[in-house]
Amino acid sequence: MRNSGIREKVFILGIIGYFCLSPVLNAATSQSASTASPSHKLKLENVTPLDSTMMMRMEALLFFRVVDFMHVQNKSISNFPDEAILKEYLDLVDPTKMFFTQLDVDRFIENHASHVGQHLKAYGDMDPGFALINQYRQRFAERVAWIQERLDQPFDLKGTGSFWVDRKKASFCANRQELDSLWEQRLTHELINELLLDSSSEKHNQSDITSPSDDEKVSRVVTEQQAMKRLNTAIDTIKKRYLDYNKWVQLIEPMDVQELFCNTVAQFFDAHTSFFSADSMDEFSIELKNSLCGIGAVLKDDNGTCIIQEIMAGGPAERNGQLRVGDKILAVAQGDQEFVNIQGMRLRHAVKLIRGGKGTMVRLRIQSDNNAGCSVVELIREEVKLEDRLASAKVFWIPDANQRLHCIGWIDVPAFYGEESGSTTGHTISNDVKTLIERLKQFSVEGLILDMRRNGGGLLTEAVNLSGLFLKNCPVVQIKRREECVPLCADANHCVWEGPLLIVTSRFSASAAEIVSGALQVTHRALIFGDRSTHGKGTVQAFIELNKALPVSSPNTRLGAANVTIQKWYLPDGSSIQQRGITPDMILPSIWDDQPIGEADCPHALPWDVINSMPSLPIQDPSCCLLSNEGHQVLLQREQKRVLSHPAYDWYARQLQFNRKQVAKKIYSINLSERIQAINEERRVRQAFSDEEQTLLKTYSPIYWPLSLSHRAPKKKPNAKPSFDLFQYEALEIMNDWLQWLHPAITVEPQWCYGQVARAGAF
Known part of the structure; x- marks a missing residue:
């Protein structure tokens, strides 16, 4: 919930901010007008390091003064531990610990762990944030080049190893050799995933738009012979996926870095206080006004993966019935066109692909939250209004x-x-x-x-x-x-x-x-x-446009916004x-x-x-x-x-126990035969649960x-x-x-x- 009765406080803060910031306001405006965003056609070798503009520094400075002044708890950014800020930022930039080594981490902290909060509050200094992103883009490009070469070599799909998919709490690898070994496991895991992908989910036949039923998907048995027929296609798919990843990483814009770094620091106030860049603020306004057509779902970014956070009542996703909270959207296709991989893509770019004209079809490649495999869901975009x-x-x-x-x-x-x-x-x-x-x-x-x-x-x-x-x-x-x-x-x-x-x-x-x-x-x-x-949300937020925190602003000034927790x-x-x-x-x-x-x-x-x-x-x-x-x-x-x-409770308890085990599963074998055996057993169990459910529906209606x-x-x-x-x-x-x-x-x-x-x- 948000509160709008804060105009007086914002105006008082605006007077303070105006006299502190007015000397740089006009210069910042002119600089931002002359600074073009990175071209989406730049080749890798032509990508230049990102840096903040004077306007961005002014925005950051004003944002943290608004938060200091308005936040329900009398905290100050100056009191946040610098090293903790940098470590949290590292976890957001490289959450899987797959691109930086421990040596990279140590050097980053050593170079920047000094007055991070104080400099951000006093000058809007975001140099640590931009320095890490620039190094991340370099490491990402190097790793993608390594992946392209490695995929041209054979893989052992009969080994005894495994891959730990959830690396949020893992440590960084000590050196490049350890990192290469970890990537060997990850690529083998991804290759097996592609081999086991339902062929029916790969292509869309315009003449036959009927997708396999849920029962067909659940009961279909996978064989090793069928899987290996997809080997070349699977390798090409993974190659293209990482080239797409690299494209989106290299096209990160300064505004993205500003937002990520400011929000890393803002989290130390509380979980809901956040900074919105000007573009993100526009997206937020669109959501409030329900003025664009989409699928009727709230999405979130989880380590570069687009995840369904909420399904809106009355929208296409709810009426379709095939999407669930927690499902991952891996790729998006417009009508019968080819899929565009969105893994690693910034969330707002992914949302733009999912949105579209009213009455048009969008296809989503979905990986369910229970790791049951991938499927394709077809939806007709609609304008999701309050009336629905x-x-x-x-x-x-x-x-x-x-x-x-x-x-x-x-x-x-x-x-x-x-x-x-x-x-x-x-x-x-x-x-x-x-x-x-x-x-x-x-x-x-x-x-x-x-x-x-x-x-x-x-x-x-x-x-x-x-x-x-x-x-x-x-x-x-x-x-x-x-x-x-x-x-x-x-x-x-x-x-x-x-x-x-x-x-x-x-x-x-x-x-x-x-x-x-x-x-x-x-x-x-x-x-x-x-x-x-x-x-368990017991707080109230106020959405404050930073333009309104200044008593006078240039008509050419386009600032972001602060979402601040002001009440409990x-x-x-x-x-x-x-x-x-x-x-x-x-x-x-x-x-x-x-x-x-x-x-x-x-x-x-x-x-x-x-x-x-x-x-x-x-x-x-x-x-x-x-x-x-x-x-x-x-x-x-x-x-x-x-x-x-009651038989319904026995069915529910057994299914609940099974689903909990599937969701908690974090280690996967990189042996193809073992994975095939596991997925066939999972499908057999799910089919049995589905059959029992139909009996319950007939009995207890x-x-x-x-x-x-x-x-x-x-x-x-x-x-x-x-x-x-x-x-x-x-x-x-x-x-x-x-x-x-x-x-x-x-x-x-x-x-x-x-x-x-x-x-x-x-x-």
Whole structure:
């Protein structure tokens, strides 16, 4: 979440910055205008060293003064350890430790570990950042030349070695010989990967655009003879891949170096404070306005690999159903054109390839997060607008032990959107949920479930307003700045639902979603069910355009922006959500529990702490929740009984254990026969799980009725294969147990309403 009420502070800072920076402002502007970016047609031998411009130094200077002045914790860049900054920067430039040796590292630190933070704050000096990047470009070019020669020689695919793919915590090689040996292992590993790549994923036949089904991909058996037929093609593919890598590395622009180095230092403030170059700021504005067409996914850069971080509700990726969070995008093709490898490409360049005209096709070569192999996904680009991400609802009829139906309302809360978030429709999440609750009441629903599993946050005001639909004049959140703490309460007149309330969360539930679920939990208004914890983001950021930090600026001046953490928020009882998140009352183990995707996994995340509770404000009467401690224990006992006896939980537990092993696998054999045996066994196991899932879908499909704000049925997922959602199943069973514990079930027959038709639907 971001806060816009900071204009006065920015103006005061601007006056300070203006008198410090105005002597260089005009000179910087003229220099930047005359400095052209590197040509994308330069040959390797003509690439010149990169250096910062006066404008960039001025931007860096202003950025860190803004952060020093605005940050919620009174930190100063001057106090950050120089050697720690340089080591972190090294890890970002060469995260796999595959290009620099320990000798390179020692020399870099020795030459630059002196007053890094002080010089950056005083002069905008980024010389260490540019020096390392220039050396990295040289080492990268040398290594690619070595790779091209090595690929012309034969490989031993019957050896006994292995390759450790995750080298984030590895040490740098002592010398060039050790590095060559490591690259020998890596190239053999990559060659085997290419040999095992499904041939169906390599080419796109315009006359037959039907891709193999998921079952076909899972069950296909690989043989050594089939793999070796691809040997020459695989070698050519790897050669081209590294030439593409080198092209993108040599085309790194000074602005990229500036952004990387400034953000390395900014991380020492906290995980979310960051610098945006002018180009990145433009991209950020485009995302806020939803003004370009794409696939409907949020992407992130992980060591040069483009990874799907979030799939947006209502977008092409979600409706397609084949993409998952954590999947890697290896290459992009426009329509039926050839694939362009994007590994090693800067994220904003990769995003430009993925975006395109509305209605055009883009093909993505995907490597799944569970290392199950590569596949090609075809998507039609669409403009993903807020209208496609609105709240929606379903009515479920779930039988209890006596086969009497309980009517349960389910509302999907995808984000905390509102007028401040770029909505042009007049929609706010609080009003939309209120409307859906009124419609659900016409079905005489007895219990309500809010699904916030994919809710990454949004507007603080909407979090408070939505909480007010279930609370009466109760505290929701405390906002703490440097010196002051401001409580926010729900409106006493907005409560529209006083019945049983269950909230479903996940590790992806963050920020505003954590405010709502935490407030309703500590006031005893709702039960929380989901992953081990939520994301754990308890901070608020302000996006400050650096142009606005100066009272006067040249019309030719184009500056970047600062994203600064300016506030922390706390629950009504004074506890922070930072790092720890919200711990559900009832937990179902998840594959995401062990993954480094939470706030606590971010470098330099602000610590958890606690402040005073809000004793002057009334805490909700526990009876309003309609569940005593005794009733809670009953629900826990019934859940445990299901876990031990229901076939769906046994299927889920075995699949969860298998997937955890696959995700945790970091060492791979570089023996072709062993790898073929392993991948065939993996596909056999996945096929068995898929067959069991289809049986569960046929056996446990509830009756439900979809509702939308537009009175139209939600958009279908034409290519998506139905999947069994155990979290939805268990949430409905928990609510069913709750209702059965409260009172005898009231039989409710499915009704006709809003032109919708009751139907049987799969989880």
